[in-house]
Amino acid sequence: MFACIYIPDFPVGAIVRTDPSLSERAVAVLEGKPPQMRVIALNEKARRLGMEINMTKLQAAVFAAPGEKSPVILRQQSPQQEKSTHSALLDVAHTFTPRVEDTAADTLLLDLAGMERLCGAPAKMARALASRVRAVGLKANIALAGNPDAAMHAARGFNGITVIPNGKEAQRLGVLPLGVLLEASELSLDKNSDVGRERKKLREQMLDTLERWGVRDFRMLAQLPEHALASRLGGAGTHWQRLARGANMRTLALCSPPSRFEETMELESPVETLEPLLFILNRLLEQLSARLEARALAVQELHLRLQLEQRVAEEEPTTIQELTCSSDTAGPAIFERTLRLPVAMRDVKVFLKLLQLELAAHSPGAPVTKMWIRAEPAPPRSAQRGLFLPISPAPERLEITLARISGIIGEQRVGMAHLLDSRKPDSFRLGRFVAAPEESKPAKHPTLSGGGEITRLALRMFRPPRQLRVRLSEDRPLTLTTVAKQADCTGPQGNVLWSAGPWRSSGDWWMAKSNDDGKRSESFDREEWDVALADENGGSVALYRIYRDLASEHWFADASYD
């Protein structure tokens, strides 16, 4: 048993898929460059109004009155939207069977042999296929038959679901006009090559000949004497007759499922504000999510690409995340953002919220004319957790919370500290925070050499270290005074009540030599003191770590003991 999925008026379907509000309106799709734009696809409502294929834009514009209440919507063909729609169709097909032939952009053939036990009777399978296709925003004709070509002709000739029992192909297909045969045979032709154009011409001539003979439909062609037909029309004629009888068996040219999950939308008018942009993004994300769900996949990374109306000044990347704002000298400016998710997820609301926060923090800076959104797929995480595991934040909520916090305090101000393998004080980097997996081992207290656990003394850092003016007595600090460059950057100052030191430390000097490009040296060479300091009133006393930078001979306070 073979199935065919056929999307009638595919260019229209691809546009309506990303804008479902158009499904209630008459839509015509135009191709070509002005002034030679012609209608290449129409939906049923447009046909009922009297529109036809190959109309010029001027002729089509007669039906489309200006304003929002116009009965006809004219849209430019969007190859990228058609490509995304075709990928969605392939995803749906591959959820049923891996044996799929990518016959044309609007036509897929599926080998359903042996699927009855899994999916039920052919009629049930056809309904399930139609339902899955509807879920990705398309309206399809589904046909099941004993051979691929019969299924394809039935799908192209009959609306809705058609199931042809084995042996009844000729009977069911008999009513179809020969034009269906011509359309189907043209799918395999390369229209851009000379050979393809020549073959197309020959087939049109053959159709004319058949019509002159009075052969109008499949039944009449099937009833012609085979030898007589072969002597007049050759091998092509007998091949058409086999097709008309529904008796042509062939093997499918199988294709692999698409590995790229991308949705595109071209906007009729540039979008300037965030809210309508999010509205459109929501649609694209829903389509993307439906495709991923069909393949039982989730999103690990989300790439957003926006084409801007006018070129904007390039900004320097300011975040750890990828920020590319590039513009070709000839083309329009492109704005890109990448969302890296901590865990694979498929929740459209979460994606939308994260994109909203991201775009609010980093505005494209110009109206958007076109958008792409691409997902890097990953296997979904298992949601089952242990009953006795400690509580932890839900990854989706945590990600949104972190994005919101970043919006308040800035990026690279929130995350997880990673200690660096260095003896330099305050050596760490702030990484992305991801709630640690449950199976990771719990942390253990470091123990003293003698064993037992002791509460540790902690440091509170001054970032950046506060510069001091230190008065020495017998080479020991006596009084400290802050060299404050900013009013809220004052450091410790007062009389030193007690001091211990010096403790000398140095390191990373080998990095200083390789760092001759004018940047600040990474090496450190310092003399540390621990001091107890009384404030000016002599009331409170605090303990600080101060140091003298031996390279610059300046004093700094870099931490307090607490």
Add this chain to the structure above:
Amino acid sequence: MASAAPLRARLESSLPERLSSTLRLREVAPLTVTTGIAALDALTGGLPRGALSEIIGPVSSGHTGVILAALAEATCRREVCALIDASDSFDPASAAAAGVDLERLLWVRCSDRPRRKFDAVRTGRTKPALPAASGFAFSDVLEHVLKVTDLLLQSGGFGMVVLDLGDIPPESTRRIPLTSWFRFRRAVEPTATVLLLVEQESCAKTCASLVVRLRREAVFTSDSASIHTFGGCQVVASGESGIPENNIVSHAALLRGMRLHAEVVRSTMTSSAKGSFDGNRGSAQRKPAQSADVDFELRSMW
């Protein structure tokens, strides 16, 4: 009518004994978690879950050591914790040495002076959200701290959320509206989150279930030749070598430790809840516990 009065009094006096469970307001003491310091646990009964606790004390009174010990215990229980650092003073090396699993600790650095200025310029906001006053330089930082705390508590799932306002002057923290603390308390009440507030002076007032005041009593050093006393605090030579065995030189190279004094200023937990963690319950009373204190030591990392 006169003869009915003694009868009524007798009935009322006997009812509470017979119907104790219906007439008494049944309150359940909160679950508590260990602070990581045995002496403090014995004193306070641990940190209550679903409540706001305060650790107060001046600069260098050891509150950072206490919160790191509590965070170490929480991360040891594989809980995810958050530290909202108002003055960007958290030292990851100290935390790692104290046993904090940094992979389970979300660090929010609220103090970002260039960013603050940038934001002010960008948003064109001239009035701070908190009450403005002369010298109130930390209003933006505190505004961020409160917003971030709100977000984290609403997000849920954290075992412990620490607000470190230890370097913010008390005159600034006092200006935080009491409604903020009340909101935070209500946010954590139905959860198992420990909300820990570290500051120099108590500012959450009655919203805090537990308030512990810390004071430094003595400092141990490997360097001093004799015992000094300053500001009521002793400097004691520990007699240990100045060179650590593990040769880690960057942290507390000279100071060997501190002896601290802790005092419970306020607690809504009864003595029956004290000393028992995660599961033992006792009836709570809504009045301050009697002031109690204890001494313990913080030692440097070797």
